[in-house]
Amino acid sequence: GLPPNWEVRHSQSKNLPYYFNSAEKVSRWEPPAGTDTEKLKNYMAVYHSNKGLAAGTGEDRQPGKIRAAHLLVKHRDSRRPSSWRENQITRSKEEAHAIIEAHERRIKSGEVSLGQLALTESDCSSARKQGDLGYFGRGDMQKEFEDAAFALKAGEISGIVDTASGLHLIERLE
Numbered sequence: 349g350l351p352p353n354w355e356v357r358h359s360q361s362k363n364l365p366y367y368f369n370s371a372e373k374v375s376r377w378e379p380p381a382g383t384d385t386e387k388l389k390n391y392m393a394v395y396h397s398n399k400g401l402a403a404g405t406g407e408d409r410q411p412g413k414i415r416a417a418h419l420l421v422k423h424r425d426s427r428r429p430s431s432w433r434e435n436q437i438t439r440s441k442e443e444a445h446a447i448i449e450a451h452e453r454r455i456k457s458g459e460v461s462l463g464q465l466a467l468t469e470s471d472c473s474s475a476r477k478q479g480d481l482g483y484f485g486r487g488d489m490q491k492e493f494e495d496a497a498f499a500l501k502a503g504e505i506s507g508i509v510d511t512a513s514g515l516h517l518i519e520r521l522e
């Protein structure tokens with residue numbers, strides 16, 4: 349289900365599939381616009397089983413990897429001030445901070461889980477998976493995010509973490 353000239357490739361270093369356009373010679377982590385993700389899901393399941401990886405997860409349980417979920421609130425100074433929620437994000441960093449602080453209070457009071465809130469409030473494409481980023485190791489994420497995530501014990505939730513992407517709350521899952 350990929351548009352013409354696009355193909356799925358496998359990143360050895362990240363042990364993750366990525367998308368490559370052989371005509372324009374561009375690659376990206378997210379499927380290109382116009383991808384039929386339903387068909388792609390089946391393709392990926394076959395792809396993973398062929399590669400001997402657990403179908404659809406694409407994660408390996410190498411030591412040194414952790415799994416985390418996050419809730420991202422972007423602002424106009426984010427490196428990519430756009431998301432599935434809002435085509436052009438214009439809120440200030442201060443406004444984003446007030447928003448994510450309110451999310452943090454509700455999560456840490458036990459009123460709602462980070463995953464539940466991420467579903468509707470996170471500016472990351474992982475929102476549809478309740479913020480679940482899958483397994484990652486050192487070197488995969490931006491440094492501030494990596495340091496905060498690796499400092500957590502499984503089940504713990506971070507404070508507000510500031511990266512070039514925006515403001516995050518992180519929950520370490522494994």
Ligand SMILES: N=C(N)NCCC[C@H](NC(=O)[C@@H]1CCC/C1=C\[C@H](COP(=O)(O)O)NC(=O)[C@@H](N)Cc1ccccc1)C(N)=O
Pocket residue numbers: 362364377378418420426427428471472473474480481482483484488489490493512513514
């Ligand atoms: N699993 C990986 N290795 N995927 C590559 C991560 C690249 C990495 N990303 C980050 O450090 C931040 C922290 C977490 C999410 C994220 C940023 C952005 C949102 O911000 P923006 O790039 O618009 O600025 N979301 C992503 O990347 C998503 N693909 C994460 C994801 C989504 C769905 C399923 C799995 C992972 C980086 N080195 O930039």
